[in-house]
């Protein structure tokens with residue numbers, strides 16, 4: 001039975017205090033307490049008249065004091081929506097009402113342990129229908145075939161409506177078996193969405209295609225030698241391209257040591273298959289060990305496939321209950337921009353660095369997914385390397401000239417992911433704006449900054465003062481009006 005004072009869905013508020021002094025709940029990782037709606041956010045500068053729609057950012061915001069060791073991958077998803085309209089800018093935030101969070105709401109306290117203690121299964125009497133694993137849907141938010149899906153790579157998508165209210169887990173009408181990556185690739189020409197999922201148990205990799213109507217029309221199991229934490233992939237107009245890098249799940253260590261281990265001795269391989277292919281069509285190409293958490297884009301020219309991403313030489317995500325300062329251990333080797341290539345004719349493949357600037361959160365104008373693109377956006381450590389993902393600089397690359405332009409967010413500033421919002425009146429690839437939720441330690445506030453994508457160095461042309469800070473999180477998208 002729920003205690004009499006258990007918060008209802010209507011008045012959910014975070015009760016997290018960081019009483020256990022957890023590193024992933026410090027500073028701007030501390031969750032905000034409330035869901036609010038503000039219609040008239042303060043704006044400095046000028047919002048472009050073509051910028052109409054919503055910037056929505058997903059990220060962890062635990063509702064209850066965590067049980068045991070907390071990692072930022074664990075927190076209940078919260079969507080922050082900033083809507084640019086003719087009458088001004090509004091803000092709204094909502095928790096993802098996962099079934100797991102529902103069980104915790106009924107109990108009035110946390111029920112689920114985090115990933116580091118994943119073998120500490122919750123009491124079935126407390127979880128009920130929600131099951132032994134919470135799907136916090138805290139990583140990304142996308143739209144495909146009219147559905148908005150909040151994503152978390154350990155489970156199926158969670159559908160939300162345009163008001164950010166949760167509709168529930170979505171399994172493509174029962175056709176999706178297992179999880180879905182937080183980084184599907186949508187072909188803007190065909191409307192197809194290609195995606196994959198990994199599993200700790202065989203089959204270790206599954207690949208899917210949903211057609212432009214949202215119907216899941218192709219699902220195949222793919223062979224991998226070991227269970228790995230694959231986060232992203234790319235498509236060309238013809239191919240799906242995977243990077244099988246050796247971030248290997250350690251089943252023996254689950255709950256008692258590092259959840260994943262970097263095993264370069266396992267090797268690293270690029271996998272290429274036709275977008276509607278099967279395991280029999282999948283070709284693997286061995287390259288030097290390295291991991292990519294996020295790719296920019298890829299394309300094929302004849303037999304040659306090129307793609308790019310932020311490459312980590314020695315990744316460590318610090319999901320380890322024996323290491324309380326796990327995030328610091330994870331900070332030492334940030335990713336750096338790299339180009340990859342495969343020659344399907346000769347069978348050769350490789351990679352080369354494209355810049356020495358440490359950074360990640362790779363994004364492009366998504367209208368160029370799968371075809372050659374010129375501009376690439378990244379969040380970077382412009383100064384010294386700080387905590388994992390805690391960037392201070394927005395970067396735009398012109399890949400045709402190699403030119404790099406940057407805007408440093410200033411003293412105490414921390415940038416999130418840059419999202420490209422196209423100018424509806426534009427014609428060039430970079431006709432549009434970059435939107436980024438920038439946190440400032442001084443004042444403990446977040447400004448949602450709008451930059452002209454053609455002139456990043458000029459800095460924000462508009463800043464929207466958030467009515468409450470937006471905690472550090474993961475991915476965002478632009479949903480045009």
Ligand SMILES: [Fe+2]
Pocket residue numbers: 182183231293294474475
């Ligand atoms: Fe990601």
